[in-house]
Amino acid sequence: MALRVAAELRRGQVVNLGIGLPTLVANYTPPDAGVIFHSENGILGYGPHAAEGEEDLDLINARGEHVTLPPGGAVVSHTDAFAMVRSGRLDVAVLGALQVSEKGDLANWMTPEKGIGSPGGALDMAAGAKRLIVITEHTNGGAPKVLKECSYPLTAAGRVDLIVTDLAVMEVTGDGLLLKEVAPGWSVESVRGLTGAPLRVSDGLKEMDFTLPQHPPVNKVYPSAAEAVADVPDGAVMLMDGFGGLGGMPHYLMLALRDQGAKGLTVVSNTVGIARVSGFGTPPSPDLQAVDHSILVERGQIRKxxxxxPVSPSPSRPSAFERAYRRGEVELEVVSQGTLAERLRAGGSGVAAFYTPTGVGTVVAEGKEVREFNGRQHLLEEAIRGDFAFVRAHKADTLGNLVYRGTSRNFNLVMAAAAAVTIAEVDEIVEPGVLDPEAIVTPGIHVRRVVQRPAVFSPFQPIKPIEDNGRG
Amino acid sequence: MAKERMSRDVIAMRVAKELPDGAVVNLGIGIPTLVSNYLPAGSSVVYHSESGVLNYGPLAEEGERDYDLINAGGQFLQWVPGMSFFGSDEAFAMIRGGHVDVTVLGALQVSERGDLANWMLPHRGVGNIGGAMDLAVGAKRVVVAMEHTDRNDRPKLVRDCAFPLTGRRCVSLVVTDLAVIEVAPGGLVLRETAPDWTAQEVQALTGPPLALAPDLKEMEL
Structure with missing residues (x-):
């Protein structure tokens, strides 16, 4: 059964294995298959069980089993491990079951007779994983576990995609269960006889197929910023910025986006092009200018x-964005900094909204729900997610694991987790294993693409005349 | 005829007395930034910045620019032992979570109830909130450092803030170029006056009435 489930896993997928039968799946997934195992206690990319005598008490999976951490693995907190699950970074969860229904309901944490149980991480996995595979014996003492309705307390409703048992492989469809494979020597009728829900039979019904898939390697390293940003569409929501000027800003990617020409962009950022009008953005010579959001504003690429x-600290020195705002060309939503950071963190953590005391009684409270907790008023603030995040980090490995330098983490690490496609701009790209897994700040599962800044690169660039770049 | 007011640096010097040893302190942009210059040698104040650093040290030497080491105002810092780095989400979690003991903020207006307005002049119509709203609600103690009046000599201490608010009832103490004023439940209390300034003269440049502290004294630096 575990071998059959292993055949479902694809290269580059992030996979969580539940307790019991699911754990065995790792034994049938070759180390070079490129599957990244995730465990909710905070380890990513863990390897096979530790050999006897080589167990490390500080290196366990969520089952408490001693595992190994091959090059490219990363260690995160429990909180971050579940944030990844809720925010959609977990491609597949494999869970055991007490009961599973034809609607995809799963019951796996408590039997009513016992009256008490351990949900553990199963509710989070079942709700958050993009694909939920159940691995279970087909029956329990002859009684079917695959049913029309679960009678046990649910772990999740309508979340199961595929059921693999010792007798069959069944897909959960909008129209009930579809029998796709039967175990060697078993007929459709004999499987039906042990199933508590009707089974439709797939046109492609076959004997269970244990072939492990072959997939080309996943390459996250892009040769240039231009190639990494080529598919940013008009209208995209872009997360990109550092803090207070030029520090931690993805200048190389921003220049590439300017040249790529996407328009109608919404930028989510701490600043919007104020480096150029601040002391810290003063160029070393007059033919240079600081690279900031102004390069996009000037070309009309930003809509909101x-x-x-958003604006210059000095009213007498307005930024390109402020001038565009006064002309009515751009929209602006001003947010408090801590709320912006937390809205992004929520976005990257699969939390839809949160209450914060910040901004009560001010303009940012307009139109927002106010609720009292512990005698204090709080505002309801909603999460932000982006289509793309441009992230400035110090080093990446080829799997996309990132470390930062100094204060340049700032908004970069929350943005890295909060976008569908995260592109990291780094000073150096290294092989897996070079970065200390304990020191990895952004695990590679958040990062789709990595580009290296040119060896000689300045945040001050020659002033480029504004011209029609021919796009659209 | 106009009496001499204290300089921005002297305001900062007076605020420095409000930072006890061991306190975690966040300094806003402007006069507050100057405060760190006036702490006694050996002070164990731990500086916090929204840019994601704790326990930072002095500003970098002129001409030294490390883009990976800045404070919230974008100024370059020196690498010193004992610093730690984190993301801005964590920096603000520390603020809202009650881990910052004192913040020093600039102000456009402060009301007699301790309301703070410091992020937007209404006639500009647009402004930078930055981290001030979070600091106003999250820091255990909010000290305002500002000039007593605006450039047209209108009081910045007012009955009600006319400018957009940063936070309500959040300010504990106001240090200006003329006085040290506490925001008490019953209103503003004048605790110290600048050298050569009388309570009456300070009151004349202050919107709401000032109660006089029993131990009202000249500002000590």
Missing amino acids: AIATF
Whole structure:
């Protein structure tokens, strides 16, 4: 059964294995298959069980089993491990079951007779994984476990995609269960006889297929910023910024986006092009200018900004964005900085909204729910997610694991987790294993693409005349 | 005829007395930034910045620019032992979670109830909130450092803030170029006056009435 489930896993997928039968799946997934195992206690990319005598008490999976951490693995907190699950970074969860229904309901944490049980992480996995595979014996003492309705307390409703048992492989469809494979020597009728729900039979019904898939390697390293940003569409929501000027800003990717020409962009950022009008953005010579959001504003690529420092600190030195705002060309949503950071964190953590005391009684409270907790008023603030995040980090490995330098983590690490496609701009790209797994700040599962800044690169670039770049 | 007011640096010097040893302190942009210059040698204040650093040290030497080491105002810092780095989400979790003991903020207006307005002039119509709203609600103690009046000599201490608010009832103490004023439940209490300034003169440049502290004294630096 575990071998059959292993055949479902694809290269580059992030996979969580539940307790019991699911654990065995790892034994049938070759180390070079490129599957990244995730465990809710906070380890990513873990390897086979530790050999006897080589167990490390600080290196366990969620079952408490001693595992190994091959090169490219990363260690995160429990909180981050579940944030990844809820925010859609977990491709597949494999869970055991007490009962599973034809509608995809799963019951796996408590039998009513016992009256008490351990949900553990199963509710989170079942709700958050993009694909939920159940692995279970077909019957329990002859009684079917695959049913029309679960009678046990649910772990999740309508979340199961595939059921693999010792007798069959069944897909959960909008129209009930579809029998796709039967175990060697078993007929459709004999499987039906042990199933508590009707089974439709797939046109392609076959004997169970244990072939492990072959997939080309996943390459996250892009040769240039231009190639990494080529598919940013018009109208995309872009998460990109550092903090207070030029620090931690993805200048190389921003220049590529300017040249790529996507328009109608919404930028979510701390600042919107104020480096150029601030002291810290003063160029070393007059033919240079600081690279900031102004390069996109000037070309009319930005439609809206969600930001905390949208305008110049000095009214007499307005930024390109402020001038565009006054002309009515761009929209602006001003957000408090801590709320922006937390809205992004929520976005990257699969939390839809949260209450914060920040901004009660101010303009940012307009139109928002106010609720009292512990005698204090709080605002309901909603999560932000982006289509793309441009992230400035210090080093990446080829799996996309990132470390930062100094204060340049700032907004980069929350943005890295909060976008569908995260592109990291780094000073150096190294092989897996070079970065200390304990020191990895953004695990590679958040990062789709990595580009290296040119060896000689300045946040001050020659002033480029504004011209029609021919796009659209 | 106009009496001499204290300089921005002297305001900062007076605020420095409000930062006890061991306190975690966040300094806003402007006069507050200057405060760190006036802490006694050996002070164990731990500086916090929204840019994601704790226990940072002095500003970098002129001409030294490390883009990976800045404070919330974008100024370059020096690498010193004992610093730690984190994301801005964590920096603000520390603020809202009650781990910052004192914040020093600039202000456009402060009301007699301790309301703070410091992020937007209404006639500009657009402004930078930055981290001030979070600091106003999250820091255990909010000290405002500002000039007593605006450039047209209108009081910045007012009955009600006319400018958009940063936070309500959040300010504990106001240090200006003329006075040290506490925001008490019953209103503003004048605790110290600048050298050569009388309570009456300070009151004349203050919107709401000032109660006089029993131990009202000249500002000590």
